[in-house]
Amino acid sequence: MKKLIGLLIGVALMASMAGCTEQPQPADRFSSYIDLWNKQDFDGMYNYLSSETRDEISKKEFTERYKKIYGDLQINDLKISFKKPKEDKQAEKEQATYSFTAKMDSIAGPIEFGHDAFLVKETRNDKENWYIDWNTSYIFPQMEKTDKISLATQTPARGEIYDRNGQQLATTGLVLEVGLVPKDMEGKEKEMISQVAKLLNMPEESIEKAVGAEWVKPEYFVPLKKVSENDKALIDKLIELEPVQTKRVESRIYPYGEAAAHLVGYIGKVTAEDLEKREGKGYSSNDFIGKSGLEEQFEEQLRGQPGVQIVIVDEAGNKEVLAEKRVVNGQHVKLTIDAELQVKIAAKMKKEAGAAIAIHPKTGETLALVSSPSFDPNQIVFGMSGPEWKKLSEDPKQPLNARFNDRYAPGSVIKPIVAGAALTAGELDPKAKMNVKGLKWQKDPSWGGYFVTRVSEASNVDLEKALVYSDNIYFAQTSLKLGKDKFSEVLKKFAFGEEISYPFPLETSQTGSLDTDILLADAGYGQGQLEMNIVHLASSYTPFLNKGNLIKPILLLDDEKGQVLKQEAISAEAASTVGPILRKVVSDPGGTARIAEIKGYPLSGKTGTAEIKESQGETGKENGWFVAYNAEAGDMLVAMVVEGVQKRGGSSIPVKMVKSIFEDMK
Incomplete structure (x- = not known):
């Protein structure tokens, strides 16, 4: 009988201990969520979202949205902070609220904000736990569900290169952009393209490809090549042709041409390789960059710093600036060179x-x-045509080599x-x-x-x-x-x-x-x-x-x-x-x-x-x-x-x- 009583007491004690298993704490759950956030582990973060949130946004949508926003804005040095309470009185409730702060660096400079996070108690698979009641304001407080984020950039004025006497070796000025209007060539396309190709020293195929691009409409101006305003003889011949039009555009200009080519160098369109090499420095595929000579060696100084705004745009088109880095124009480079x-x-x-x-x-x-x-x-x-560049780059005398x-x-x-x-x-x-x-x-x-x-x-x-x-x-x-x-x-x-x-x-x-x-x-x-x-x-x-x-x-x-x-x-x-x-x-x-x-x-x-x-x-x-x-x-x-x-x-x-x-x- 005594043995039976002892056994019953032991069973009762074990049952009692099992019943005392510690319940999940909301503060601990939120702390774990923040750890994942700081690592930008968006897949892991999704597993912490409430059922209601998960009904509104799929895991793919959630992770892709965060990754795109953080990627486009070049978010780094992310630090989400949360001060865990010593005694959490919210653990016994069905909902919990905690304040957190977010600090990060972006393409437009530092972003910092404070916000409240809401957690709800849910039972899943017979287990009770806390989940984050997420919405888009967790990304940025000003952001509503249907809002979009855009980047507005301002290109800095590129610095100029001068000789010892103040003569410009590299500057930015106006040139003429020559182009065609397709509707003005109707019935004489082949003849016009042939004449323009000879004058601009371009392959006819290049012009045909430009005019036949998907975006082109008959009344559109299709740019082909830039020419100097000083090349009056060429310009006169071009404008005699009815389909040809010109417009003034900004361009980098090298007043001393061949004489200082290797010294000064030149700029060109950013390539995928350039973007990879200068990742995080604010370059986009539409930018120009120093490709050789001093244009390349002093790229950072000459380029300056682009102005960037991160803007939240609502459905009505209203805009709110989230972060801004003001444009800083490039610095000039002055040389000991005597241009003459x-x-x-x-x-x-x-x-x-x-x-x-x-x-x-x-x-x-x-x-x-x-x-x-x-x-x-x-x-x-x-603008050089493919054959022109091939001829220059494959010239046995190596004119591109800075000897x-x-x-x-x-x-x-x-x-x-x-x-x-x-x-x-x-x-x-x-x-x-x-x-x-x-x-x-x-x-x-x-x-x-x-x-x-x-x-x-x-x-x-x-x-x-x-x-x-x-x-x-x-x-x-x-x-x-x-x-x-x-x-x-x-x-x-x-x-x-x-x-x-x-x-x-x-x-x-x-x-x-x-x-x-x-x-x-x-x-x-x-x-x-x-x-x-x-x-x-x-x-x-x-x-x-x-x-x-x-x-x-x-x-x-x-x-x-x-x-x-x-x-x-x-x-x-x-x-x-x-x-x-x-x-x-x-x-x-x-x-x-x-x-x-x-x-x-x-x-x-x-x-x-x-x-x-x-x-x-x-x-x-x-x-x-x-x-x-x-x-x-x-x-x-x-x-x-x-x-x-x-x-x-x-x-x-x-x-x-x-x-x-x-x-x-x-």
Whole structure:
């Protein structure tokens, strides 16, 4: 009997404990809902909605609406906050109300609001729990069920690019947009399209496609291409055709065209790749973006910040601004470039492939930066046909390539740098004579069939003769005397292997491999694997005018002038030794740059020819170099490389062009 009573008591206690199972708390449920919300787990959030809410909106509609709104408005840094009560007296009721705050960042700036959430007690599958009585005001308090959200954007005025004298290199102005009105072509479509295609240099198929687009109606103006208002001859021919109409529209304009194309660059329509790369920066598929040159490098500064409004629109069309970011127009970019000098150099190089730079060797200011051959960026912005773009981009002369960014073997223009470095290192006696007979030399028989060659025989060659006559053997021996480690070390003082801070992503100059004596010897006269970009090369001559200090090249007018990139790249004594010899390279009747001599004008310089070939003995491509400056005035230094000068005069081609630049400046 006692055992039976004990058993009954145990059963009763278990039943009692089961009956005391803790009921779900509304605050806990809402807290879990908020956790999902902060993670933007909208699928999970839907499971917390009340039955009445779920009858009004499906899971697909709920998740898609939230995702679209948050995606379109670029919502991030979402933080929904709820202060959970210590004692929740609402747990015993059928409904509960809690206040929460929402903070988030959006395309139009921060959004913040407070709101009340309502929970109801429901029984599902024999279990009682709390569910959120959701409505659209949970997204934004001002939002009703039938309201819509829209974005209103204001495009900022793009900043302009100026030269040192305030001349516009890139600006926004009015151009003529040429188009056709289909109804005015009735009965003569083929003839009209053919004539317009020839005048606009467009394929007839492109015009037919434009006119036949789904949106086009007979009376509509169908835009085809933009043209400059200055192209009066073309415009006169176009407007003679009855179906042709024109209207003024805004466009990016490049007043100096081909002369500054690689420097300034151009803008183009945003691509899917651009949008992915600049996600979260407010770009849309209708925007334009810098595609090359300074337009690309200073895109953020030039573009400014678009104005954006997030607007809630009700069924009656009434609008309420939810968030707003005011438009900020782009900033101007002012360069150290002299546009007129840029034009002169570009005109002289027009028939050649190569690059040129003019700098002020004491301030480091870039006065001109040219790549040739070039292209007209206006044609790209105004609208190029597919065949036109294909022809330009596949041109074997590569007119789209900005050659001043590229590395080249410098050839003999490296010799003054090697000389200055070797003198500073104490590994070169400028008066010591080298006696090598013949036109070729090798260190020893281990070189096999490889020889260092010179242009003409010479004897008793000291530093002056070696530079004036550009003796490869002398500088091959100089680099071997320095040795691999010291050669690398002295060239590091000239910033070899370093990225020079400059608005363009210049290819870093390099010594390359010096692992064999042959490579080391070749590097001494600018061959082997040694390569330089032309901006670095020009700045590498500045120590000869600045007591050995290498001046940093700059391109922005507001940048500090006369910055020292490398203090004592060479010693002041080495600079004063090499500098005067570079004057003799031009003035001496036997100097390699003698044709650059200008009567009454103290031009100093160094020529160079770099041969690019697979092996010794074969004929390779040659690039001609000339670096020159006025040693007395010290106000301009020009470096130029011209590709493919073999059998055409070698370095004399850039020498003549650079000479004429200085003659123009006299």
